[in-house]
Amino acid sequence: MKNKYLELFESLSNRLDLYHNETKNQRYLQIMLERRLKNLPENEGDFYEPDKITRKIIYAIDKNVSLDDIDSKEAQQQINIRKIQKYLSDFVRTQMDSEIFNRVGYIPVIQVESSRGGRGNEKAFWLDIEPVELLLPSVAIEDEDSPDDYGEIIYEREHNSTIKLSILTRIFFKNGELKMYSPKGLLLTALMLISLLIDILIVLFAVLFIIFIKDLPSLSLITALIILAFIPFAYMNFIWFFKPLHHLMTHRISKAPLLFANINTDNADIEMYKGADGYRIARITAFTSICPICTAPIELADGRPDQKQPLVGRCREAPHAHVYSFDRMTLKGYFLGHEGYLK
Numbered sequence: 001m002k003n004k005y006l007e008l009f010e011s012l013s014n015r016l017d018l019y020h021n022e023t024k025n026q027r028y029l030q031i032m033l034e035r036r037l038k039n040l041p042e043n044e045g046d047f048y049e050p051d052k053i054t055r056k057i058i059y060a061i062d063k064n065v066s067l068d069d070i071d072s073k074e075a076q077q078q079i080n081i082r083k084i085q086k087y088l089s090d091f092v093r094t095q096m097d098s099e100i101f102n103r104v105g106y107i108p109v110i111q112v113e114s115s116r117g118g119r120g121n122e123k124a125f126w127l128d129i130e131p132v133e134l135l136l137p138s139v140a141i142e143d144e145d146s147p148d149d150y151g152e153i154i155y156e157r158e159h160n161s162t163i164k165l166s167i168l169t170r171i172f173f174k175n176g177e178l179k180m181y182s183p184k185g186l187l188l189t190a191l192m193l194i195s196l197l198i199d200i201l202i203v204l205f206a207v208l209f210i211i212f213i214k215d216l217p218s219l220s221l222i223t224a225l226i227i228l229a230f231i232p233f234a235y236m237n238f239i240w241f242f243k244p245l246h247h248l249m250t251h252r253i254s255k256a257p258l259l260f261a262n263i264n265t266d267n268a269d270i271e272m273y274k275g276a277d278g279y280r281i282a283r284i285t286a287f288t289s290i291c292p293i294c295t296a297p298i299e300l301a302d303g304r305p306d307q308k309q310p311l312v313g314r315c316r317e318a319p320h321a322h323v324y325s326f327d328r329m330t331l332k333g334y335f336l337g338h339e340g341y342l343k
Helices: 004-018 024-038 055-063 072-078 081-094 098-104 167-172 183-211 221-228 230-251
Strands: 106-112 125-131 152-154 156-158 177-179 253-255 269-274 280-290 297-302 311-315 332-334
Touching (some): 004 081, 004 125, 081 106, 152 280, 221 230, 230 269, 253 297
Antiparallel strands (some): 156 280, 177 280, 269 280
């Protein structure tokens, strides 16, 4: 019988690697996981000896220094156990596959030692598991006339394997991901800059052509129209290729450029994150949710013209009425539409 602790912790570790970010709470959680997985037996399903750890140990591992070089007070200020617990709880709820919880019947949690603490004593904590039902909210019986909660939604990040990629994307991206400082990543960046340069040259050429068109009496109408047609081409190239990739660099997330997703794919996003090896990685994905007002799908879309945020979640059936904010780190969204829906 495989150790259920090992199965859950390995699944959690794989998910954290897949959705890696630069938050302190994830780093501290991964440190705990790595220590735990090193000495966890594969069998003995019901046996578990907690691997207790303190803030000072985690802080020393994170800073890659010896334990003697760490000030306990500084470690206590930097590491908040409650925030790590909340991060794990939110991650399990929004990012983990519920199939493994239904099969094993447990979810990973962080337990905190209650007998120690106080001045001079460091409180220890460790990874553990609890039955799923312990963390499920109790079902409250509501009055039939009570209003529904339309104020908050939870987004889901689709795995890149579920998104059909275009031929262009498959050239640069491997399994839906691209290391930006790899040869292919640098080539894509170079193409982005070259496309911007071409757009600028096209616009300059078109302006000069319009200025000196009177000095070209032998120019035919068809030739003039062909030359002027390069202006919308430059505009579309800027909007559909350069701008999304530029937003990816500055906003860490953008709608995938038009040529990046398969023609049969309705919704695709591209996000930037820092991998475990320190390299920045671009990943094709899609963030979706369900509209609590009408139950239609919610997808990320441009915030303009009615919202200030670059990206918001818009209901597919009512894109300007059912609008929600988008937070990539917490995968939460809050209602941005008319306050009448919340009454």
